[in-house]
Amino acid sequence: MVNWFWKRREVGRKLQLRSRDDQDGALRVDFEELAPDVDTFLGQAAYLQLGFFETLSELIAHTPELADKESLSRAAGAALTKHEALVALIRHRGTDPTALMLPFRESLDAFRRATHGVRAFETMLSVHITAGMLDDFYLSLSASYGDTGTRVSKILRADDDRGAIVEIIGRAIASDEEWRSLLAMWGRRLVGDTLLIARSALRPGALGAADVEKVEPVFTQLMAAHSRRMDAMGLAA
Numbered sequence: 001m002v003n004w005f006w007k008r009r010e011v012g013r014k015l016q017l018r019s020r021d022d023q024d025g026a027l028r029v030d031f032e033e034l035a036p037d038v039d040t041f042l043g044q045a046a047y048l049q050l051g052f053f054e055t056l057s058e059l060i061a062h063t064p065e066l067a068d069k070e071s072l073s074r075a076a077g078a079a080l081t082k083h084e085a086l087v088a089l090i091r092h093r094g095t096d097p098t099a100l101m102l103p104f105r106e107s108l109d110a111f112r113r114a115t116h117g118v119r120a121f122e123t124m125l126s127v128h129i130t131a132g133m134l135d136d137f138y139l140s141l142s143a144s145y146g147d148t149g150t151r152v153s154k155i156l157r158a159d160d161d162r163g164a165i166v167e168i169i170g171r172a173i174a175s176d177e178e179w180r181s182l183l184a185m186w187g188r189r190l191v192g193d194t195l196l197i198a199r200s201a202l203r204p205g206a207l208g209a210a211d212v213e214k215v216e217p218v219f220t221q222l223m224a225a226h227s228r229r230m231d232a233m234g235l236a237a
Helices: 038-061 066-092 097-114 120-144 146-157 163-175 178-200 209-232
Strands: 013-017 029-035
Touching: 038 066, 038 097, 038 120, 038 146, 066 097, 066 120, 066 146, 066 163, 097 178, 120 146, 120 163, 120 178, 120 209, 163 178, 178 209
Parallel strands: none
Antiparallel strands: 013 029
């Protein structure tokens, strides 16, 4: 399913995919020697959260209903809180957050543009789906970085307050059934771009066939979680 993402393995750390509650090893799959250096990891993770905040803030400005504005503001605030916590961690390590995030600005801004819908409901779905998948992925990466990774894991596990987005989308579907097929199609389109961003978090290079076999189960798990999010909204993945 994801073979086309992968190239060559380079020497690095061990990476594991874990469930969010990490109560057992059911979702644990080993990546070998693919975790990026810690600065790349932190810079990408911090800028992604900033991007989610910016997109949600834009949605607030174009949402007419006050209750929906308030709901979106909570989700935006949660993303900003995660961003600020990651920035504080970067500073604690003695590194300039701007310097760490800047190399990823162009690619991640392009990702935001590519996943920005023409309609507000599409963009809301984009944030819910892409942030969910990437939070899961960066949470799995965090297992490779010792105490720093533990702190990142705690940050990413914080409440994202995106449940209200699901409710808003649910009301849209209930009011007009055409939204269901349109948003289902849009949700499927988001997957490729999101997995490419996840791929960019790993060490570059080509993977051999044996390496692809190790990587593919991790993305299979991400896709399974994506399907559950879509199902929860009554949308077909």
